[in-house]
Amino acid sequence: MTFRTGSRRSCRLRLHSGNRSYASMQNWVRLSSSGWYLFLEDVLADPAMQDLMGADSCWQFCVDDWRRRRPRRLSFAAYRLWRDEEMDLATEQARLVALSAPMRTLRPFADRD
Numbered sequence: 001m002t003f004r005t006g007s008r009r010s011c012r013l014r015l016h017s018g019n020r021s022y023a024s025m026q027n028w029v030r031l032s033s034s035g036w037y038l039f040l041e042d043v044l045a046d047p048a049m050q051d052l053m054g055a056d057s058c059w060q061f062c063v064d065d066w067r068r069r070r071p072r073r074l075s076f077a078a079y080r081l082w083r084d085e086e087m088d089l090a091t092e093q094a095r096l097v098a099l100s101a102p103m104r105t106l107r108p109f110a111d112r113d
Contacts, residue, residue, distance in 0.1 A: 028106060029053065032060040033096040037106040052099055059092050 028037040033056050043049045066085055071078035 025106075031056045031096070031100055031105075032063075033093045034100055034105075035107075036100060038100070039104060039106075042104060049103065052096070052103075056096055059089070059096060062092075063089055 025037065027040045029040055029043055030037050031053070038049060038053070043053055066082070066089060069082065071082050073079055
């Protein structure tokens with residue numbers, strides 16, 4: 001999955017803007033991978049949603065670590081490996097979004113069909 005940004009390079013990993021540490025609305029928790037919100041009571045009542053929240057948190061920690069480790073562009077081998085890791089993160093993001101799509105979520109208007 002490749003996304004085009006305003007710059008010349010294509011970005012495969014789609015990051016959603018907003019504060020990742022907490023939801024801006026009371027009683028909703030945010031999924032970092034999709035930018036969607038889950039109702040807190042639903043998460044507390046359903047172990048599958050709790051697993052999804054845990055996997056989403058792990059994904060976000062991996063993305064933050066990946067961004068922090070960006071190598072210099074002149075070290076071509078390290079940069080190529082770093083970009084390959086982006087593809088793995090994008091694949092995991094797509095999996096998390098697919099798992100959360102059938103759930104009752106609050107989605108920003110730009111994400112709705």
